[in-house]
Amino acid sequence: EAQVTQNPRYLITVTGKKLTVTCSQNMNHEYMSWYRQDPGLGLRQIYYSMNVEVTDKGDVPEGYKVSRKEKRNFPLILESPSPNQTSLYFCASSLLAGEGVQPQHFGDGTRLSIL
Amino acid sequence: QQPVQSPQAVILREGEDAVINCSSSKALYSVHWYRQKHGEAPVFLMILLKGGEQKGHEKISASFNEKKQQSSLYLTASQLSYSGTYFCGTKGPNTNAGKSTFGDGTTLTVKP
Numbered sequence: 001e002a003q004v005t006q007n008p009r010y011l012i013t014v015t016g017k018k019l020t021v022t023c024s025q026n027m028n029h030e031y032m033s034w035y036r037q038d039p040g041l042g043l044r045q046i047y048y049s050m051n052v053e054v055t056d057k058g059d060v061p062e063g064y065k066v067s068r069k070e071k072r073n074f075p076l077i078l079e080s081p082s083p084n085q086t087s088l089y090f091c092a093s094s095l096l097a098g099e100g101v102q103p104q105h106f107g108d109g110t111r112l113s114i115l
Numbered sequence: 116q117q118p119v120q121s122p123q124a125v126i127l128r129e130g131e132d133a134v135i136n137c138s139s140s141k142a143l144y145s146v147h148w149y150r151q152k153h154g155e156a157p158v159f160l161m162i163l164l165k166g167g168e169q170k171g172h173e174k175i176s177a178s179f180n181e182k183k184q185q186s187s188l189y190l191t192a193s194q195l196s197y198s199g200t201y202f203c204g205t206k207g208p209n210t211n212a213g214k215s216t217f218g219d220g221t222t223l224t225v226k227p
Contacts, residue, residue, distance in 0.1 A: 033215060
């Protein structure tokens with residue numbers, strides 16, 4: 001089954017304790033992206049990757065890191081989490097075509113609470 | 116530049132129609148529409164790539180007016196299953212290909 005898998009689904013942690021949210025897709029998609037969703041604010045892009053070893057900042061990259069060492073994986077790293085990073089996070093992937101990003105497939109989301 | 120969606124919320128009875136608008140202050144190259152049900156991931160509905168393009172998916176269709184820098188989503192004879200939050204995602208002609216900017220969403224509630 002074609003899917004984007006995120007882990008963990010839920011996490012409660014404390015300020016300053018490094019954490020990684022994993023994202024894996026099995027559709028051989030070139031493009032992957034991370035979003036955060038806060039109440040009433042829609043989806044805001046954190047980082048994206050057009051292919052292996054190619055990453056770029058979205059609209060809200062501060063406090064986050066990413067890496068793309070393999071095509072299927074795109075982990076999101078919070079080196080020193082703070083309470084303002086409490087949010088619902090989505091990973092997405094898609095094919096790329098001449099016009100750019102094609103329809104994105106989203107993971108089920110990771111709900112992070114930073115105390 | 117984040118697109119602006121209107122209305123923010125709409126409540127319908129089954130069988131009624133609704134229109135959701137997505138406007139940008141900058142030129143648009145493409146528009147994506149997604150629906151997100153409560154507690155679930157967003158799901159792709161349709162993509163519009165050319166100015167003036169209209170697409171349909173069952174009783175849900177969309178138009179893209181490049182000159183007006185806006186897109187509209189039309190939900191006809193709404194069903195209970197249409198309830199959810201609808202997001203438009205836009206891309207400008209000079210934007211990096213990977214940048215995705217979404218509106219804040221329109222919450223649609225369909226009542227029996």
